[in-house]
Amino acid sequence: MTSATFVGRTEELGELRGALSEAVGGRPSLAFVAGESGVGKTRLLSELERSARADGIRVIGGDCVELGEGELPYAPIVGALRPLARSGHPAFKELSDAARCALAQILPGLGETRGDDEATAQARLFDGLLELLELLAGEDGLMITIEDLHWADRSTRAFLVYLASSLCRERVLVVTTYRPDELHRRHPLRPLLAELERDARHRRVELLPLTRDELSLQLNDILGAAPTDDLLSRLFARSEGNPLFAEELLAAGTDGRGSLPPTLRDALMLRIERLSADSQETLRVLAAGRRLTHDILSDASGIDSRALRDALREAVAAQLVVTDEEGRYMFRHALLREVVVDDLLPGERADMHLALARALERRAEGLPAHGGAHLAAGIAHHYFASGDQPKALLASVRAAEAAEAVHANGEAAALYSRALQLWDRVAGAEELAGRDHVSLLRAAAHATSKEHEPARAESYLRAALHELGDSDPVRTADLLEHMARNQFNQGRSADAAETRREALELLSEEPSKVRAVLLASVAKELMLESRHDEAVEAAQEAMAVARAVGDEVAELRAMDGMGVSLFGLARYEEGEKVLREALSRMPERGLVHHLYSHVNLADALFSSGRLAEAREVVEEGDRLAAEKGAPRRWLMMLRSELAFEAGDWCAAEEALPSPGRPAMGTTFINDALRRIELALGRGDHDEARRLLDEARDVAADTREPQWIGPLGSLRAELERRAGDLEAARGAIDDALDRLDFCSQDVARMARVAATGVRVEADAAVRARDLGEDPSFAVGSAAALIARVEACAEGDRPVEAAFLTSARAEEARAQGADDPDLWSAAVGAWQALGRPYRAAQALRRKAEAQLARGDREIAAASAAQALSAAQAIGAEWLASEIEGFALRARLRLEPDESSPAPALPATDAGEDPFGLTPRERQVLSLLADGRTNREIGQALYMAEKTASVHVSRILSKLDVRSRTEAAALAHRVGLV
Incomplete structure (x- = not known):
């Protein structure tokens, strides 16, 4: 009764074959095939698979399992890879050691697993899977299919998000199917599909009913x-x-x-009811188990071996049951299974699930935790479905532990949540679970936190604290420490600090591991808030306690915080010694801390003016992360930041993670800052504003100067370019107010205050152009200069460079733009290896030289600045320099065709802009802020005639407004 002819899906098949062809050509993607049950999604995939195999493309696949929210971690991935692993595919032998160890978590027998670096485990697993997919693809390509995505577990969904952002040139196509009618309003697949299907690289193929x-x-x-x-x-x-x-x-x-029959389900039941009693009973067990091996089916059904074989043969002959590649029995179509499930009486359903739970439990005996994660999840599901709550509680806890062993954090969190729901319904729950209720809440919080749900984790911890009361101060302090971490991850740094203080007050002065961890966290928190003196003091105490109790990880974390703070205090030699010692000892104590040490050392070196050394350190850390399969995002973003400052903007952009890759909290802010810098540098002001607005909302409650300072400075620069100087002033004032609050971060203060001087210089120039009093702007610039001078005291090369730029800007504000001051700024930035900032200063130097009448020298400086801007890719700066040269009629290159000869201005005839003497008179009055009527009265001409003169002047000067005309006239000495 199945058509052998492929009907009605030619267009859809063609689109998928096109995606497959692109993937083989090095343009990987994801395809989502959507359609109601029975509309032909599986048939379409079968045709695509047949076509792919005929072209020599490797095809693997698996399907998602409907056992409840996130119970079988990586089910379709394991299903796709397990046959290859068992057959000893050569790709597994080519894996790096790091990838093999990571994959052994979900494919037992592949190699030894690593028990350390829990924080990076899932990321290493994903990187290992990507490496394996690339090896399987080779030169011929790979197609991996995932059916029934609406039933996908959390870990599989997370891996799809990872693939969507990480696939680059691998010859891989991922094709998934799902039923849109299964996606209720709060279905977890909805936001994932909404995000991924919008990406131009991926596609959605919708199957409609046949005509x-x-x-x-x-x-x-x-x-x-x-x-x-x-x-x-x-x-x-x-x-x-x-x-x-x-x-x-x-x-x-x-x-x-x-x-x-009135419905499809009735039609299906007619076929099932024609089978023998044994065959129908077999189908009921298979419906409850979904996909079962022969031995499990035999054990759970209790049917005689020969009778079972006959029953299965009958079901297969009736085209109701098929077998998969591993010999497991399953229904030919999901609807067939659903019909049988719906037909089960409540008692029958409970009995089936109980029999399956016991059969699986016997099968799981003796298996290691990571090897039995899928079995453990199945046991928990069937016991829960059977109504045996004591067994379900025990099985849920064991399955959660097994899920944690394979770093399936979402599944572990869901199983712990189920165990908590069952707790009050089960007598002797504590004895059964092997832990008390507080410990179970803490475990649920831990798994939920690793799933990046800090608010929910905090709710578990609050419940545990409420239940614990005042009975155990040490345990309470431990829970508070975990709660502080989750508060910090929500951007609530003030709440986190208060929670840690509360925890420390509960503990005695005697050394303990909890105290060591808390003190190390306090030191890191103070370091992040740039409270350097306090951070050094807290770190010293944390190190002493950690050494007393033998907690080397806490000691090294404290050393990390101390080293960065010593750099912040300009105690560079001490800080470098501490950071390098921590870095040398970190590898044996956790890769994730090791990589953070690379980030902190590189950032510290950068902040002290040693940009080249900083780049070497971060490159070393990134290579290590890539080799070990560890998360690289923060290393990548720091690589981007350092490359940007070094003028290597192509490398800065290449280092950034994919923009589609999700980020939260401070990770999002950091990522946004890198993109804002590039957008401003290239003149994409709309994109810069969008990202600044988003980052502002995320950083609203932060107390970390590393975000407050750059966001304030960049916002002020954007508003300055837009001409909204009041908004720019507001951004500077807000940033400085926030930085002043218990912060010693002079580096960020110097940057913000120097940007503020630039804003005030613009304000003073505008005031003079309009004939207004510039004294407020001049006074504000002087006050800001005092801030920068205070920040630059001592041996602080970066702050000193900001001071040179600020002093040149102050002179501009005072109406005495000085090329020598700009020369000092150019030299300071060039000495630090920061060509973009040097080029900006050089552009201002050219303007100052022109204002003094040194046209040829100004042209040389402008040409040099333009060359530097173009080499970097600083399109905004290049445009500003070209516009300046055009308005001033400067010849930037000897052979460049200039709009007009670079002639000196004369009082007797036309100036370089072609202005007549009468227009020079009009321009002089315009620059004083006179209206057309006032100009006409002063020069004894009609207001309309004055208006005509003004229009001609704007055209000759190539400016858009009277304000720009006045500003240009002052700068080039026309008035």
Whole structure:
């Protein structure tokens, strides 16, 4: 009753084959095939797989399992890879050691697993999977299919998000199927699909029901002859073009002469009810278990071995049951299974699940935790479905532990949550679970936190604290420490600090591991807030306690915080010694801490003016992370930041993670800052504003100067360029107010205050252009200069460079723009290896030289600045320099065709802009802020004539407004 002819999906198949061809050509992607049950998603995939294999492309696949939210971690991935692992595919031998160890977590027997670096385990697993997929793809390509994505576990969904952002040139196509009607309003797949299907690299293929003509072709192949119009009409009306429904209606004996079953489910049940009693019982067990091996099916059904074989043969012959590549029995279509499940009586359903739980439990005996994660999840599900709550509680805890062993954090969190729901319903729950309720809440919080749900984790911890009361101060302090971490991860640094203080007050002065961890966290927190003196003091205490109790990880974390703070205090030699010692000792105590030490050392060196050394350290850390399969995002972002400052903007952009890769909290802010810098540098002000607005909302409550300072400085620069100097001033004032609050971060203060001087210089120039009093702007610039001077005291090369730029800007504000001051700024930035900032200073130097009448020298400086900007890719700066040269009629290159000769201005005739003496008079009055009427009265001409003169002047000066004309006239000495 199944059509052998592929009907009605030519266009959809062509689109998927096109995606496959692109993938083989090095443009990987994801495809999502959507359609209701029975519409032909699996058939479409089968045709695509057949076509791919014929072209020599490797095809692997798995499907998601409907056991509840996130119970079988990586089910379709394991299902796709397990046959290859068992057959010893050569790709597994080519894996790096790091990838093999990571994959051994979900593919037992592949190698030894690593028990350390829990924080990076899932990321290393994902990197290992990507490495394996690339090896499997080779030069011929790989297609991996995942069916029934609407039932996907959390870990599989997370891996899809990872693939969507990480696939680059691998010859891989991922094709998934799902039912849109299964996605209720809060279904977890909805936001994932909304994000991924918008990406131009990925595609959504929707399968619609067959048309009447297409259904006729399908029936013709099944019946061996064209269907009668009556039969076709009736089947098309009843099936509504659903090919499975049409097939099942025929299989149920509907030939157009009898009555049709009212629904598809009724049609399916007609076929099932025709089977023998043993065959129907076998189908009931299989419906509860979904996909079962012969031995599990035999154990759970209790049917005699020979009778079971006969029952299975009958079901297979009736095209109700098929086997997969591993020999497991399953229903031919999900709807068939759903019909049998719905037909089960409550008592039957409970009995089936209980029998399956016991059969799986016998199978799981003796297996290691990571090897039995799927079995443990199945046992927990079946006990829960059977209604045996004590067994379900025990099985849920064991399954959660097994999920944690394979770093399936989402599944572990869901299972712990189920155990908590069962707790009050089970007598002797503590004895059964092997832990008390507080410990279970803490475990649930831990798993939930690793799933990046800090708010939910905090709620578990608050419940545990409420239950614990005042009975155990040490345990309470431990819970508070975990709560502080989750508060910090929500951006609530003030709450986190208060929670840690509360925890420390509960503990005695005696050394303990909890105290060591808390003190190390306090030191790191103070370091992040740039409270350097306090951080050094807290770190010293933390190190002493950690050494007393033998907690080397806490000691090294404290050393990390101390080293950065010593750099912040300009005690560079001490800070470098501490950071390098921590870095040398970190590898044996956790890769994730080791990589953070690379980030902190590189950032500290950068902040002290040693940009080249900083780049070497971060490159070393990034290579290590890549080799070990560890998370690289913060290393990548620091690489980008350092490359940007070094003028290597192509490398800065290449280092950034994919923009589609999700980020939260401070990770999002850091990522946004890197993109804002590039957007401003290239003149994409709309993109810079969008990202600044988003980052501002995320950073609203932060107390970390590393975000407050750059966000304030960049916002001020954006508003300055837009001409909104009041908004720019507001950004500077807000940033400085926040930085002043218990912060010693002079580096960020110097940057913000120096940007503020630039804003005030613009304000003073504008005031003079409009004939207004510039004294407020000049006074504000002086006050800001005092801040920068205070920040630059001592041996602080970066702050000193900001001071040189700020002093040049102050002179500009005072109306005495000085090329020598700009020369000092250029030299300071060049000495630090920061060509973009040097080029900006050089552009201002050219303007100052022109204002003094040194046109040829100004042209040389402008040409040098333009060359530097173009080499970097600083399109905004290059445009500013070219505009300046055009308005001033400067020849930037000897052979460049100039808009007009670079002639000196004369009082007697036309100036370099072609202004007549009369227009020079009008321009002089315009620069004083006179209106057209006032200009006409002063020069004894009609207001309309004055307006005509003004329009001509704007055109000759190539400016858009009277304000710009006045500003240009002052700068080039026309008035």
